[in-house]
Structures are given as structure tokens and as C-alpha cells.
Amino acid sequence: MSPSTIYFQSAAGLVLEHTLDRYAELRYLPSKRQPGELATLLTQLGRLLLARGWHKFLSDNRQMTPYSADEKQWFTSQWLPGLVPRPNPLTGVVILPEQVVARLSFLEMSMKAGGGSLRYRTFHELDEALAYLVATE
Secondary structure, eight states: OOOOEEEEEOSSEEEEEETTTTEEEEEEOSSOOOTTHHHHHHHHHHHHHHHHTOOEEEEEOTTOOOOOHHHHHHIIIIITTTOSOOOSSEEEEEEOOSSHHHHHHHHHHHGGGTTSSEEEEEESSHHHHHHHHHHOO
């Protein structure tokens, strides 16, 4: 893993930049997210990617808690259709949550991502996800 710098931090997670490999990382923290924190994290992720001219990100969801109903609504109405400013196209690799309920919550949302300019690929292991991400152009 390349060295990283914290771009944004909150109780819900971190947005990190990996300048050597030219990708951003979203790392969820295990705390329950407060209303609006998911939107803030993903908005900051989009801003970092646009500022650096990158189109790849790693989402480390291992510690993620399940999405709330409001987060699911925001994710499908704002993030997936690209209403939140971000590069187009965008490639993401996701390390699945360890918590089963959170994993099911994420997989439910990711099934709605098909067909757009946002491409996700899921992994169980960090090494596999990074190898795929770094090799992707």
C-alpha cells in the first residue's frame, strides 16, 4: 500500500489520498454515522478525486455499520446517479464489511449501481483489491 495523507476526517470515516498510485481511499470507522455524515464523506471523496484528476478509489468498508434508510435513499438518489460532483467514469474497489448486516446493506445498494459511469468491484481482502485497483487504468 502506498503512503497516504489524510484529506478529510470525521467520526464516520477518513478520506485519504495515495499520491504515488493516484487513487483516493474512503475508510469507514466503526461508529454509528450521524445524519448527513455519509453524504459528507462521499462529497469529500468526490472533491479529492476531482482536485487531483483521479478516477479510482478504494472503499475500505470492513468496519462499516449498516446504512440507515435515509443513507440508502441519499446513496441511490444522489451518489449513484452522479449528482454529487465526481469524476466520470469512476472506478471503485470495495472491501466488504466484516459485519454481516452491514455487508448485506452494502450489497443491496451496490446492486443498484449497474449501468452507470460508476463501476464497483468487491473484494474480501485488501491485497486483492489494491492489486486490481493499481492495475486498472
